Every structure is written in C-alpha cells, then in structure tokens.
Amino acid sequence: MTKNFKKRRTMLYIPGNNPAMIQQGGVYGADSILLDLEDAVALNQKDAARALVRNMIKVVDFYDAEVCVRINHLSTPFGLADLEEIVPLQPSAIRYPKTESPEEVAELLKIIERIEDRHGLPHNKMTLHAMIETAMGVQNVFNIASMFSRVDAITIGGQDLTADMNIVYTPDGVGIDFARKRIVMAAKASHIDVIDTVFPDVNDEEGLRRETEYAKKIGFTGKAVINPRQIDIIHKVFTPTEEEIRKAYHIVKEFQMNTAAGIGVFAIDGKMIDAPVVARAQYILKLANVTVG
C-alpha cells in the first residue's frame, strides 16, 4: 500500500501553452491534472507557457483535482527557470522528466529546497513525481523511488522509453513490458504510487480499456490521459466493483469490531484475515469513497 493515499486513477495532460484547456482542466473529473511545460510546448513558446501556467495556477479553480506541473529537464535551458517560477506556487507535485539516477533527484531537490527557503516555504508540502523514460532510468528505478521521501509517485513514459531503447512502440506494449513491471515493483517496494504511460490512440476506446485493465492487473495505480474522453474508461477500470466494495466493507467492519474487542486475528468464511488483507480492503474503500461507520 502507498504511504499517503491519493486518488490517482487518471492524470490528465494539459499543454501549458493552451489557456482554454487549462481553464477547463478541472471540469472533466480527472484525479490529477498535469500542466505540461515540457514535450507539449514548442521551444519558441517555453517562456510564454511558463508565464501562463504560473498565472493560471493562481486563479483557476481545478476543483478536487491534484495539480502537478511537468517542468523541463535541468539539462535544458528551461528547467531552472521553470523551477524558479513554479516552486513558489507549491502545486501538489513537480513532475520531472527523464529521471535517470538518484543523484539527479538529489540535485533537483536541492534546487527546489533552495527556492522554497528563499520564499519561506516548507520542504514537505509539494511532492516529486519521477518520470522513468530511459533505459538507464529503468535500471535505477528502485533507488529513485525509495531514497527520497518527497518522491511519492513514479511514472513510465512509454514513447520516450521506446525511442531510447531504439524499438518501435506496438499496441501490445511488448517492448516496454519489462520496464513496466520493474517500475511497478520499485514503486510497490517503496510504497508509492505508480502511473502508467498514455494510450496514444484517442479513438480506440476498446484498446484503451484493454491496456488499462492490463496496467491495473500488474499493479499500476493509475494511467496518464491525453484526452478527457479517456477519463471515464480508465476510472471505470480502476474503480472497484460493487462486489469488491461489499467484500472490503465487510473486512474493514469485522476488523474494527475485532480490534475494539481486543481480538487481533480473525477469520471471515473460514479464511484468516491479516494486516495486508485489511490494508488492501481499506485502499479499495478509499478509492470508492466509502467510509465504514
């Protein structure tokens, strides 16, 4: 289970240079919104996008969505300027592209904390999402995921990863399957969230459903979204079924009653219920917005 529960079934990419789309970002019901200053923005619009995102974050109501900003890599001429503008606004998270090593994360966090200090901001509010989209990043993913308390999610960037691996992306995802599973395992071992890559064909609803079901099966907590039309399909897959909710409710209810009675271990229908099962049930109820009274 993750350390701090946040609903992250969907993360909607919004180009940082599109005011209309940013303004409407919160209305589609995505759990997270990613204002993108990196790949979605042409080189000659980087400055304008940065200023726009900075101003829009201040005034736009994104309702219940978590707001993240993907900055440019520090090796580009834009990364540092992005941090200088965005960190003071303290969005929920900064997403860092092409993360390859823990040293890189440490360097990034040092800069972020320096900016936070300058603005009198705490170091424990805004988190960091590390994007794994190179072969080197995949190799180092466990250290990236586990060594920093501010990293509370990792994500896989399928398009860049296939490019780095010099393979062609195929709809069956075979080429990045190892990377997917390795990244998931690193996240699970670190108790943080792990978000799957985008599904590029917005008109293929069935393909999206299949890929999302696969991502859920192997352990992803959510999936990136490039078109609002994809949100409901992904939510449907990641939202627990009525049967799952009922079962989880029963487990948590029994757990609460047994704990109150001072009983540590108990059984339902002859099956022993231990801490991981209870934790899983609690996670399902949180996803379904159900509280046990």
Added chain:
Amino acid sequence: MLNSLGREIPEYIEGIGKLEPFQGALAKLRKGWMDEPTIPAPNRAYLPHQSKLCKTLEEAIIRSNPHNGMTVSFHHHLRNGDILLVQTLNILHNMGIREITLASSSLNECHDPILPYLVDGTVTRIFSSGIRNQLGRAIALGVLETPVVIHSHGGRVRSIHTGKIKIDLAVIPASAADCEGNATGSHGKSAFGSIGYAVIDARYAKEVIVVTDNLVDYPCIPLSISQNFIDHVVVVDSIGDASKIATGTTRITKSPMDLRIAKLAADVIEHSGFFVPGFAFQVGAGGASLAVAKFIREKMRDKGIKGSFMLGGITSYCVDMLNDGLFETLFDVQSFDAVVSNSLLNNRRHIEIPAALYANPFNCGCITNKIDVVVLGALEIDVDFNVNVITGSEGYIRGASGGHSDTASGAKLTVVVCPSFRGRIPIIKKRVHTIVTPGETVHVLVTERGICVNPAFKELEENLRRAGLNIKDIHDLEIEVDTITGVPGPLEYTDKIVGVVEYRDGTIIDVIHQLKEK
C-alpha cells in the same frame, strides 16, 4: 401589463392583435378546453378525373389565387437544403404580390435570399418556430414593422386551429408524390423522413400545392399527406439540395466538453427516479443532447432496462436503439438522417406522427404529455431556470423555439444541458434575454461545472445528492461562472418590439425588442 414571469407585455400590437400574458405553463390547460373557437377547415370540390398536375410551380401558384396580404406556409423538413420557399417567394414577388405573411414552420440559413423581400414590403409578417442567420439579424434590427411571432411546434398547430395563422397557400415539398397529391418524405432521392409538420398545413390551407421531384405511380405509399387535401401537384427537377436535407447517420460528438456534460446528464437521469422500465425518452439531435443517448444506451444495457418510446426529432441513433430492442417504438415528427427515412418506411414500430399529435396542447392528449425524460439544449438559462433558445448573446434572433417548451411542459424530468460559458460569454444569467421555456417546467440544469436542481423539486435533488452527484445552487454557479468570464455589458434596445414569443397555449411569454445598431 406584466405576465407571471414579470415580463412586460403590451396589451395590443398592430398587425398581431390583442395579446394575452403568460400565466403559468398549465394555467390554460386546467380548464380542459380551449377558449378560442376553432375555425373550420376549408372544403373544396373536384370533378371526377380532374387533373391536379401543373407544369410549373408558377402555374400552380397562379391557379391558387395569389393576392396581396395572403399567408403562405411551408414546412422545414428539408432543413438547410430547402429551395422551394425562396422559389415561391421569387414567383410571388415577380407577380407583384405584396404584404405576404410567411408562415414557415421554421426558417434556416438557406432562406437568407428572401431578405430583400422583407425590406421591400413583399413579406410583412412572419410566423415561425425558428429564425436564423441574416433574417434573424435583420429582424432583430427592426426590418419589419410588425413583430414576428415565434411559436412552438405544438403552438403552431393551435394557431392554425384558431385562425391566428390563416393559411391561403401551403407549398409542401415531398420526396415522393402521385398525381393526386398523396405524398411522403420517406422515399425518393430527396427523402427527408417524416413530413409531420406539414400535415396541419395541408388540412387547413385554402390552397395546397404538393411539389415533388419524384412522381410515383398512383397511389404514393405511405399516404403521409393524403390527396383529399391537395389542390395542385407540381413535378420539378429537384426539391432541394440533398446533401443538406439529410446525410448518412448521426455521429456522436467527439467534443470532450459535450461528452462530459452528456455523461453527467445521463448520471442525473439514472438517479432521478425516472430511469425505470417502460420510460419514454426524448433527446435533441446535436452536441451534448444527443450524446446523452449514448450514455443512456450503455446504462440501459448494463441495467437491463427497456424503454417504451422515443419521441421527436429522430436520428439514426434513435433507430439503432429501436433496432437494439432498447425501445418499443419511435414516434417521428421530424427525421434527421438519411437512414431514418428507410426505417420510417419499413419498420412498423417507427411511426410518423403529425405536429398536432406530437405537441398541440389543445387536444385529448399529445404525445409530449407522456414523456418521462427529455434532454434539451439552451442558449441561455437564468437563475429561475427560464430558458432562452431564440436570441443570442449579441441580441440577434438565431435559434428556434421548436419543441422546447412543448416537451419541457410534458416531461416528468426536463434536463437542460449546456456549457456554463461559450467563448467568453456566460450562459447562466441572472435574467435571460428572452424566455421561451418557463423555469417551472425545467427540473435540472447540467453543466460541466456542476448540476443545479430547480428548488421546486426537492425530492429529485435528494435523489441526486444521495447518488453523490455534484449539486450546486444555481445562484452559486452563476457567480462562479461570472468570476471566470466577467459579466458582459447589457445590450441596448429601443422601445420597438420586433418579436413576440408565444407560449404553446397562445399566451405571450416574452417579447423581443429592437437591437440598437452599433
């Protein structure tokens, strides 16, 4: 005088007559009868084997006693592909006929060419359910001395029954007809499906011309319009631009915003208490409104719910739902796609209905009275849930009353779907420019930024809150949207009235003032 919605209505307008203020959606119906007398339909006599065929439209018009001050009617089933309305007015203009009252069931962009006739006095009065584009702009700016009358589809039938619209000549395009004037829109190269709006014209006009580009052997089946009301038959090369009359199948929008609103509206319907086996349903033909059908279709399949009937403007999507067995019947007063015509012709559960049966409030029960759920659009809606579907944010006439108020008044659940703002213009207002549908007949507003329930329907609000839907007070949403867009400056009008908006019962729900030209 003020009507019950607080709109100032004059007691009398030259060229229209005495006006009666709106007093509530069902106020006049509660009596159980209509106060105004029904005028008799004209009767004619034809000799055995007398020919009705005319060589040209002009010849048919000459035989129809054209005269100054006459009323000429048309249907709008050819939508933006219609060419006969303009041709007819050209002929009448060339004959020197003046002061024509135009009574088309609706007016579209394709009718812009008649604008000079409004300027030169050929056409001096208009009755219609919708006016758009150049005509709407010119009328809003005061091109006509006498205000236009905007009616609903049901209200038009009532106006013809009462003689408020006294049709001298009805020109009825048909995609198939025979030499006696039996006619239909359900087959032929220019097929447009139901001809439901024209049935009352055929019944009540003093002279009726059927125009077709597809003369078939006697009898033309089905007899959507029957020969006993038809005076003249004209065969032409084309009744309209087929590509604009009806094309292919309706595609569900791909706009993420429309889909989001539609999904929320479908959630509202699902949890309203009216989504039950045997429910009757109507949706519009475009954007978010039609997309609601997509989500309802999925919910019906998931829950194993089968509905009773779908009504109204019928799209290929409705036909698919009929063929899937999700509804028992389609009642079709107007068809939107080419494939609908085929279904109308061949499926006995797909029934063509006249406008009177569709929506006339003064009979023993129109079908809109049996709707459970209707989904409607809006140009504007105000904090009292009054809806404007006729004037745009710039003050021009650019929409249609259509069946909006008819269906809203009949449905157990009226859901209005619209974005909270378009461009930079807020759609939720403190007060709409023009009321077409009264708020008392609107139950829910669904926007991308929240769902607002009319406070008159507490139980519905409870149901929706219990389902976890994002319910907001409409006043709060109005403020929220204003915060984003700012409040547009008011439009400037003169005292001159350029349009009168009739409610379906014949009372006046609002008037449109002349827009000051900038």
